[in-house]
Amino acid sequence: MELFESVLVALICVNLAYLAFTRLRTLARLTAVQGILLAWVPLLCAGPGDHGHALLLALAVLAIKGIGFPWLLARTLSRLEVNPVIEPYLGFNLSLVAGVAGLLFSLWLETRLPFPPGLFPPLLFPAALTSIFTGLTLVVARHKALTQVIGYLAAENGIFLLGTPLSGQGSVWLELSVLLDVFVAVFVMGIALHHISKTFESIDVGRFCSLRD
Amino acid sequence: MNTLAQLLAAFVLAPLLSGIINRVKARIGGRAGRPILQTYYDLAKLVRKGAVISRTTSWVFATGPAVSLAATAAALLLLPGPGGPAAIGFSGDFMLMAYCLGLSRLGLILAALDTGSSFEGMGASREAAFAALAEPVLFLCFLCLATDTSGLSLSAMLGTGTDGAMAPQRLFVPAILFVLLLTENSRIPVDDPNTHLELTMIHEVMVLDHSGPDMACIVYGASLKLWLFGALTTLSVLPVRQMPPLSAWGTFLGGMFAVAVAVGLVESGMARLRMERVPRLLGAAGALAALSLVLMVWR
């Protein structure tokens, strides 16, 4: 159990690190770290009965979130020749404050909800919510389309984290949906990014404000 | 019979009033003055003359004076007299009387506008404006009389006198009616019938182009209207209907004479008001009428 908690703490740290780093390449690496950490989670929270299922899930996560997606990101980065420095709307310190606020809000939320006994390991719920909030903060607070995709993925990771304890409940739809979401994030947004860079010579979506009232 | 006599008196004696007024004015001015029957002579002369009619005019010009005279005469049908109630009377008939006078006015206004003369247009516009202002005051007077006598027809509210003491607010009504008489009949201080400057006229300038029988209609109609208002003023103050017939007739005619003399006195003693002042005069009369009404209603 200690191992599990340290994985969760590590996930929270990675989440906060998302908000603190200034280079796109670092962020891409962080996604790999998070993916690998996440791959541990199904294994660790699986009951004694269904190790096979958990192992399969863990492998899939490792392949997609730990390797596939960071690789795709790195490839896009090198191809698009973007400015490697992230330009924030919200300063890095303030972003960190927002991340910590998200953590506190998650902890508060945990006190408001009656947890069914034995479902969630301790710290999993706040860790998952923090991941969601920091991911969305990343979407909100950064200029570049790539950072938005990364932030979105971080949020997805949070949702996946929250969903894993339920995966033993017999339904595969949950996992499928998570994976599908990743598919959307990677491929659709990847295609869009491709078009954006082709049309605009940059993937700075800060320039995307011609449609307004 | 009495009703017929009243009507006859009105139709016959009406032109006399202006004669009396003129005579009073002349006497006060130290002149001998025109004959007291001058208006009759004028009428007779006008009827016997041909007419000069503007090329601009249409049938309206010819019809206007006739309608005007007819409407005024019809209004007299509603007027009670010393001998008895009016020929036709019903509750609310004062409204018909006022609107008959309105019709008579409209006839003259349209006839005036038909000439296309700027002066007559000017007169018409003034007449329309001041008459519109005088209308509510007249209605308020009738309302005062109606509340005072609890009668809704002219026959019930005029000449019957009042039971109870002569309260001060009761004197307002004849005073206001007198002011209305001056206004509606274009007398000083509202209008000067004898002026020779068209720019300052109201009624007289409207009829500049009329001549012959048309003019006779207008002059006679004006006399009838003067009689009508004189009678209203007199009857609002004198309880002639409660007197025996002869003294009633005597009091009534005396009252009419007094009104004519009063008009003459006012005309001798006052100058014409500036045009902007006229609404103020009517406003004051209206305020007085409203005050009187409130005092009566309050009882």
Next chain:
Amino acid sequence: MLEALPLVPLLAALLVLALAADGPRRAVLVAAGLVHAALVAGTFLVPQAPAYGGLLELDAPGQLFLALASGLFLAAAIYAAGYLRHETPGPKQDFQDGAAFENAPERIFTMCLCLFLAAMTVVCATRNLSVLWVGIEATTLSSAPLIYFHRHRRSLEATWKYLVICSVGIALALLGNILFSVAFYDPTGPGASMQLADMLPRAGMAAKPWLKAAFIFILVGYGSKMGLAPMHNWLPDAHSQSPSLVSALLSGALLNCAFLGILRAEQVLCAAGMADFSGELLVLFGLISMGTAAIFVVGQGDYKRLLAYSSVEHMGILALGVGIGGGATFGAMLHAVNHSLTKGALFLVSGNILALYHTRSCHDARGLSRALPITSALWMAGFLAIVGSPPFGIFVSELTILKAMLAGGHPVAATLYLVFLAIIFVGMSAPVARMVQGPLPPATRQPAPEHWLAVAPPLALLAATLVFGLYLPQAMTAFLNRAAAAISMGG
């Protein structure tokens, strides 16, 4: 038959991909629409058993939205046959900023249309929350290329915004679904099922705080796809930049699908006896949406954005109606029907206007009644219908909702509702009247007479809403009542 419903458009998509010529491809599109519509009509005649092991199952609300999506798709497909004929391949010049652009290949466009229909079919024809979620995700996937048909930078921007906001929304909705399974977590039970049929009977025993949290996430998540303010921001951009028939589908069908997602959650909450909680939130979002729409409709200079904001308004009315409950739920169902028909027609008509004037500005597209008499009549009639004037159907549904609101003791909400409706009427009437009336702008040539493919579909849709404003068949009333009961009774 239920099995075949999503397969028909899927097969059509494959066929379209395989065909080389434009003509047959359009024919396939129309045929797919026709077959799909016929199948949907068939489901009304023959009761359908669940298909694919219970993954697909039709109930009254689903059937209602399915029929709307199918009907609207048919109209849009017919319109597309005419529309695509004018959208020639090759470089074009953008009329707004003059930049050069090309259209997406027609093959991709047609295929995505079919896939879009398949995804919507899945959304409507399931009672499994997970499948529903997957379906909604699939609608996002398949509609993004549709919005990006004209490949210029503004439509790219719109697509990007659509993708980002809807993806965030869909993620939140997924979270909501997970929270639902937490709420229904039962260590002793057979495991978490996301089938409504399993959830509804057990809803009373579910953990209330988790249900609340789940509903909030689902409401915000699907609400961002449905266009509830303040999550609506993608909607005017996407609707204004996409081809008009796509806008019609987005507004008339896709928004309904997202609404169905919220309705499913509402069903669960109602079954759990928490209709007060969910109703309050729905009313709140409904009013905020109407207010937001009112603000943006006033002084709006772009007629497609005008229609988009009107969609925000009507989604607000739907949410409001369901939130009020009682007779208003019936009103909301009727409103969904009328809104889809009317808004679909209006967007199709706006396509005709855009094709003539090459501008989306209400100030420049003038003299419509002289240039395109039928289109202008449809535009005016559509405007009257959408703002709720009799004898069109929206009047009936709006009046029903208003009455239920007053009878249910929501005077403040009713007042705001009326005020917003009035502001929106005034705000919309000015640009619409300006467009319809007056002489043609000097630069515009007198166009050729209108082609029947361009006016028949909107005409049919408007005629339908006109009929529903005067005559609702008994069967339809009963069906709508069944749908309303399914929602407010929780099953």
Next chain:
Amino acid sequence: MELFGVSLVLYLLGALGALCLTGREAANRVGPAGALAGSLVGLASVFSTPASAASLFVLPWGLPIGDLALGLDPASRLFLLPVYVLGAACAVSGAASLGGPHEEHCGQDRRGPHWFFFNVLLLGLSLVMAARDAVCFLVAWEIMSLAPFFLISLHDDEVEVREAAWIYLVAAHLGAVCLIAFFAAFWAATGVTGFDALAIAARQGQLPGASLLFFLALTGFGAKAGFVPFHVWLPEAHPAAPSHVSAMLSGAMISAGVYGLWRALELLGPAAPWWGWALLGLGLATALSGILQALAQGNIKRLLAYSSVENMGLACLGLGLGCIGRQTGNETMAALGLAGAVFHVLNHAAFKGLLFLCAGEVLHAVGSVRLAHLGGLGKRLPVVGACFTLGALGIAGLPPLSGFAGELVLALAILSGIDLPGLLPRVGMSGALAALAAVGGFALAAFAKAAGLAFLGEPRTPAAANAAPAGRLALAPLLFLAGCILAAAAFAPMLLSLAGQAALAFPGLDPAPARAALAQAADILQSAGLVCLGIVALTLAVLFLRSRLLTAHGVRREGTWGCGYTAPSSRIQYGAGSFVEPTAKILRLPMGLSRRLDMDAGYFPARGTLTVTSPDQLKLRFFTPLFEVVARTCDALKVVQHGRVHLYILYVLATVVLLLAWKL
């Protein structure tokens, strides 16, 4: 009732026929034919049943809410009368004007839709008057309200017309919103929609918030009838609309506002004391401000529009008297007030219809209805001039026409109230009578101005000098309406007892004293009729005498005497601005006149221009700024849609967080 149904079908046929024939000459025959036939059949349906009968038909209706309940009772029939009479007259007049040579600037293809909407307007009006169910009424009301928008914008290539049509649409809809709220709240409170059921429910249970309902009804119906301050659309819409449409709108459609208010009072049952006084005050304010602004106008159609405002104010006064009478148990006042209101509406419809049609003929002949462009038309268009004068006499309430009878009935109702207990009611009644008198006086001035400046004197422009009379088809409706007016003058007492039927059917009135009061009023009208007869006879006699005298003594034609000025021109005639100058000196603010004097500098200015305009002050000072403030606020709030997607995500995030913090 069957005939009524036939008339509806005829309207429908006319509408669809005209629409189908769009673009062909036949549309201009089929459309008016439908309207004419429908109106004539409708007229027959009104007179085919005894005046006091009431009928109710509930027909199958396809909607889950409400019923298609139609019925005719005395009030419906009386308010239908102007619809049918004017419907017939305006159809013919419209056919003549749209078919004639004046329509070169109106594209041929617009007549089909025009006649479609004209028939739809008639259909909607008939249904409004016959509807006996709230939902049915609302549907009919909206159909009736929307059709004029299209009718007004017939000549939509003119920017004023577009503006006016839009103002009309907004006003109509805002009013309709109040009505929707009124009926929905009524429905929600009672649970029924049928008028009878509503009235019963309102009478049985004390209706919660009845005063609020009354306020909603007053606002909604007032916006249609043009009560101050909702009258602003009238002076814009009437000049912009084709004249036969103006006549229809002014004579029949705005009366629907009064009709609706009548029904609302019936439905709401026992009135709170302030309702009647509110109606009375509103009516008088409307009448006074309407007629003062009418006096100020320089455009005949605007003048007529404001005069419609005035007359609707008087009808509202009648309703108020009815309410006060019913509430205080003064049956005389109630019966006379209600009957007076209906009577006045009928009169107004005939006079105003005629006047607008005359204005239309002037417009066709001269090309303008601004008084500054007219003059001397009486000689050039004699029939039109005579008809206009007749209408002016009537609308100014002068004897011997029935306009006077209508005002007399209202005055009698007021007079029966001056012995109400309490100082305030008495003062209020006296004030009402004085105000009525003032309205009469100003109406006389206004119509003396309209008739005198347009038809008398010298033409002010070459166009007026060359005005050519219209064809026979165009004159027929004028003569028809003039005939109606003369008949009404002759049979005023009968018309009153007809109007009395509606008052007797009003719930909450004791029929016996009400019947007696109506009979007495009819007697009074009879006596007044004698005086009127006297006027006519005397006039004829004087005219006869005059002609005899003049043939004996000769007539000479000369130029108008110029008071010594030797170079008169038509431009020195008194004009629209100068005619009202004496009144404007005192009442500039309520008349809304504004004048600007531009003069060259120096002691001897070479040029000077005086511009007198009379914009609607309420629109200028209140509504336009209000709309601007709303638009500006909305514009300011639009910053939230700034185009930056990351902030949009922030909205989503904030919404989730706030909801979670609030609800968990």
